[in-house]
Structure formats: structure tokens, C-alpha cells
Amino acid sequence: MTSSDTAHSSRGRGGQRPPHGSERASDPTTLLRARDLKVTIADHPVIHGISFDIAPGEILALTGESGSGKSMTALAVMGLLPDRANATGSLTIGDGENLLALPEKKLCTLRGREMGMIFQEPMTALNPVQTIGRQVSETIRIHTAVPAREAEIRAAEMLARVGLPPDRFPLSRYPHELSGGQRQRVGIAMAIALRPRLLIADEPTTALDVTTQAQILDLLKSLVAEEGMSLLMITHDLAVVSDMADRIAVMNKGEIVEEAPAAQLFREMRHPYTRTLFEASQHRADLPPEQPRTEPLLKVEGARRAYALPRTRPFTARPTFEALKGVDLTLHRGERLGLVGESGCGKSTLTRAILGLEPLQGGTITAFGQQVSPDMPAATRAGLQVVFQDPYGSFNPRHRVRRLIAEPLHLLSDPPQGRARDEAVAEALTAVGLSPDDADRHIHAFSGGQRQRIAIARALILRPEVILFDEAVSALDVRVRAQILDLIADLSRDYGLAWLFISHDLTVVRSITDRVLVMQEGRIVEEGPTAQILDAPTHAYTRKLVAAAPRLPEIGKIST
């Protein structure tokens, strides 16, 4: 495949060698070679000279927190850096020329043929107005002179290869007719249509459910094994790559701080940053002991919610989709309750119903003895607050933090004014570990973790008895996530707060709840003490969820 390249006999990386072969003999088999790669964006350095190799058929995982430069590294290899970015150093594939020195025209002939890339968001990574057949065959048609018909046949083969056989997924399908996992398979088919030697996957499973994630990871592994591709896998989630990657490189602030074969990295963790990351990923919040259950604060009984779908043909009854098929749930005073399930299971509908944002078609929801409905009195609403997932999208960017946090106060019959209002804001900010001075700033001045603190402050200002956390830590980096989980645990200790914590992440749910409900297709299929459910699930669906969840190697082996 590659001709010999003996010029680079020394790796110069202090004995951190790939597990494949030995010294010189392994060099001709280096597929991707990065040397002193530097990237600046608008003259601001984001990657400070990193070097790494990937051997043919090897999986290298590049991991780190957001902003560490891992995605920029991937884009530099593809030559798809943003316009204002500038890359120096050397990047070679096989015995090819330095990619960074190649003109754009030449790069276009390499992309898709020599190196393919899969992106994070399957929902937006495909062109919505083109069929999947056309999008997959396009990769073939722009690089080779094969006739359209033959390109289509090969596209169908590729789709079958990634698990979308043409009898069930004809080429004429549009992306919106597929699920997230299926779309990601189409993305993979496009990237590997010409069997490139290097495949780059940038957070390929981050947007997917755990069971789908497991399937996509399996597919990637089998592609590497069977097609002999090399894989550069970018992920923030150490657990995802722990049993998949041959080697792991940990990036922090534009540098590779540690690189080693996967098993060795988890065993040794030479760099303190690696250890910090590792510990943060399985952080257990210090939850105060569970109190005996007293009166129920929130009661959902037989909740049913059906949505009318568009008519399939004129003048027929509209079909309905039942998002909630009779859900029962009780949250007691001070209780920490979790709700897990995959996307589309009805978690969000249930959240919205509990907040009184959705009418029910059956069953009742009561909070503090009052009926919950879209037209419930403000006082009832004030007792139920929520923290959403996206710390970037859930604030009005034009308002100052003071106004954002004070917003729920209008639910009170006699809202505090002037000094009293400012004091309430200051108190809420202090409670979430921010400074009262932050009240005068705008939301764009805050990081993701700080924004999530502000969201919690907004929920806290009414001193509610119940807060709903809807995937509230899912968008955060592991270290920030650990801090926010600690903060939430403190709220239980300081205010006796009860919560319903909705998440797809079993590790997080284990850390922050006493009792957990497992939801599937609009029904609660299993419920019980969190540890018991996650360690010894009885329902088949829970077992599937638990089995699919990526796990880090045992932390017990690491000295602290």
C-alpha cells in the first residue's frame, strides 16, 4: 500500500510507541504522520505543534475537552479548517506529499478517496433535499469515471455494508425518513464509499442513544478490521474509546499531553490531566443520605398524551402518536428521582406535561395537591422549576443575567421589587457559586458550565420544592459536569430539594439519584432503587440499556 519511508527512523516521543511491530520495521507501515502540527485561528494559536502517527488498520483515539483542539486536528488533516485558520508543520498520508502544502485542487482529489470523514450530527450532516442514494454515489462519481448506474449499484452495496440493505432502505429514501443512527450509517457509507485508507470520525456517536452508539461503534470497528482502514477517532468520552482504540492520545489546550496504547494509558495515567479527566468522567456526587419518604409532592397517574399526525390521505381521520401511554410516577419531598430512556421514549413529553406545558388526554398530574395543567395557577407553577440541556440556547442573549434570573419572580402574587429583588438575585447567584456582581453581565460572557449554574439559579430563585433537570449536564465537559453534579447535590443538602433528573447517561443518573424509572415507548417499564436497577436490571429493555452503556475500565487499579 505505502512504499517505504525510512527518512523518519526516530519517533522522538519518549518511548511512547504504537503497539504494532517494532522501531524501523513499523515505519513503512505508518499511514498518517503528523509532525509539529500548529494551527492558528485569526493569529490565535489553537494547536501548539503536535505529532502523532497512525499505522494502517490502527485506531487512534484523540480525546480531550471541548476547545482542546481535537476537532481542529481532524479538520487540518482533511484540509477543511475554517477560512481564518492557518496550519503549519507536516501531515502526510503514506508516502504522499505534505497535505498542508498541497493546493486546494489536489486536496479535493484526496478527500473522499484517500481520507473520509464522519461528523457528529447525523441530523444535519446530510443534505435534506437529496436522496441517500444520490449522496452516497456522489462520492464515487466525483472521483471516478464510472457511469451513474454503476455508481448507484456501488452505493447500494455500500449502504448494505453499513447495515442499510436496499430492500428495506432503497436509494430513493430521503434523510428525514431515517432515524439518527440510520443517518449516521449513511454518513459512514459516504465516507467509505471509495474505501479510503484513513477514516476520521469526529464524535460519531455523541448525538446518538446508547444502544445505537454501541451499534455504530461496532460497525466502525468491523470496518477497520475488514477493510484495513485506519481510524482517527475524535471523542470527548473516554469510555467510548476505552475498549475500541488501539492507542489513545489525550489533548489539552492544543497539546497532546499523553499518548499510549489504550490499556497502558488506563493503567499508568502518567499525566495529571489524564487522571483528572478520568476521575471526572466517573465522578460520584456526594449526595446526602436518603431521607425516609414523607408526603408525595408530585404525582403523575395514568398520564396519556397523544399527538395528532398529519393525514396520510385527504378526508381520513388523522392518525395519532401516543407519546405517553399511561405513566405513573410519584416524587416525594426531598426525593432524588431519575428517569432514563432513549430519545423518543416520551421523556421530554413527560417533562413538559409535568411543567404544565402540555395538555393530557388521560390521567392526572398533581403537584402540592394542586392539579397541573396548562392553565394552572401561577402559584403551582412557581413550585415546579426546570433546568434544560442547552446552556447556549436557553437564555435570551439580549437580557442581563439579573433579568434572566429574576424572570420567574412574576409568578409570585407579590413579586419583590428594587432592593429585595436584587437581593434575591444575589442570593440565587451565590447559591450556585457565582458572584452577585455577575448579575450585570450578559450571558455571552459566561462559559457553558457557568451558564448552567445561571440556569439553576433561575430555577432556584422561587425556592421551589421540585426542580426538573432535563439532560441538564449532558452538554457539559466531564470536569464541569462533575462540578455541576456537586452543586446539585449541595442543593439537596442545603434546601432539601427534590428533583426529577432526566438523562440518557446512566453514570450520571447513578451518581445523583436514589430511585430511577426506566421509560420505553411511553411506558415506565421498570423502577426501583438506582443502584439495584442499574446493577441487576430485570426488564429486558433495561438490561439492553445497561449493556450498551460504555464503561470505563475499573478505577480501583489506579493509585490516587
Add this chain to the structure above:
Amino acid sequence: MLAYLTRRLTSLILSLAVASLEIFLVVEVAPGDPARFMLGINARPDTVAALRAELGLDVPRVERYLAWVGGMLTGDFGTSYTYRAPVTEMIADRLWVSLPLALYALALSTVLAFPAGLLAAAKRGRAGDYGVMAGTQLGIAIPNFWFAMLLVLLFAINLGWFSAGGFPGWENPALAIKSLTLPAVALALPQAAILARVLRSALIEITGEDFMRTARAKGLTRGQALWRHGLRNALIPVLTILGLQFSFLLAGAIIIEQVFFLPGLGRLIFQSISQRDLIVVESVVMLLVFAVIMVNFLTDLAYAIVDPRLRRRA
């Protein structure tokens, strides 16, 4: 797709019904009695009453409305109060000028706007983009009648390539098209400028989409990605603007019609309003509403053709 079509069609018919009722009521309550206006202020009351009876103004409103709608459905728009001529013929004559002019201007505007918008988006932040942006800014800022006068000065008076105004009729199609050319250009320039800007910004927004990055990762050049994946996705806002422009061009050409002495719909409606020729006003307005609603219907269909996701929803 069938459900989508049915839904659009139902909404089209309902809109027309509501619009006809509104137009009738608004024109009815407008001050001014056509009979009195036609006879002058010194007319005797019995003369006025006689004329009212002759014009059919003395029957109850409900009957008049039904007669009007029924007439329109059978192609009979009534008789003009002022000219005592069938309204259908009057409108048809004018439509033979206004409709070709609107289509001509729309075609010109599209032909000018697409290359300009694509060029500006592809060369974003470079000379080509600045050129297009400056040109379109000028196109939007300068009123179309000013363009019209400049065009007349240059091409009719100085160069003598076109006539300065008037319409010879369609007996000689080449001559008719020639006489519509300068007005069409004057109408098209501002519209093209708007359309080019809309296309540019739609394309630039699309360029930031994830699927454009995916396209580039397959090995498409910037231009290829823009052409193959960007353009069709950018068409939705462009179609919206095109639909609005057609409606505007059909009736809004009144100033251009004046500059070029064209017997178009705009002038007809202007004259009818000043002469209280209510039956003509009602009919022309109704016709324009019909055109707008039809264009919206066609735009909706075009959306569904461009974007497969819309075929399901309604």
C-alpha cells in the same frame, strides 16, 4: 403529496371566498355614490334614482354580492359605470399588456439575479462580492421610474433603439415585445437587486450548514458544493420573494405604465378609482387577489418540489 395538494387547494378556495366578501364590503362602505358622481352635483334626485336603478345599485347588498360573484364565476364581470362597456373586455385588454410585462420583468430579474447571487456567495468577502453588493444596493436605492427615464433617454432618445413609449398591440409580436423591453428592464432591475441579495444571503447561510462540510469532505470543491448542495436548499427564500415580486409586478407597475404610456391594469384601476367606477375597481382588485393567491399556491407547490420534507407536512 396528495394530502398536501388537497390542503393547499382548500385553503386557496377559502381565501378567494373571504377576499371577495371583503372587497365587496370595503368598496360598498367607501363614501361616494357612483350615480351622483357620474351626473354631477347639480343632478336632480329623480335622475340620480333612475341611474341607480339602471346600474343595479338599488337592489339589496346580499343580492348584489351574489350576482357579482356569480357573474365572475361565469366570466361576466358586469358593465362599467363610466364607459358603459363590459368590464371583462376592459380587463382582458389591459391584461394582455400587464401579464406579459410582469412575466417579462420576472424572467429578466431571475436571469440577472441568479448569476449575481451565486457569484457573490462564491466570492464572499472578495472583489466579486463587493461588486455585486454595491450594484444591488444601487438597484434597491434608485426608484424604478428613475431607471425608466434614464433608459428612455439613453436607448430611445439618444440611440433610438427602442420607442419611448406606447404599445402597438400584439398583431406584430416582435414589435410588441420590443416595446415592452424598456419597461420590463426598468421593473426588473430593482427586483433583481433584491433577489440577488436574498439568494446571496441564503447561500451564505447554507454554506455554514453541516451537510456542506460533509460535501466538501467527499472531495467536492467549494463551487461544486455550492452548486450541487447549496442552491436547491437556498431556493425556498428565493421562491418566496419571486412569488411576492410577481404579484407586485402585475399591479404595481402603474408608474412605469405612466412613464411608457402603456395601457396596463395599473392605469385602469387608477382611472376607475378616481371616477368611482366601483364595478371595475372591485373586479380588478378581485382579479389581482386571485393572481396573488394563485401565485402563492404555485409557490407552495414549488416548495414541495424543492424540499421533500414539506411533502409530508401540510
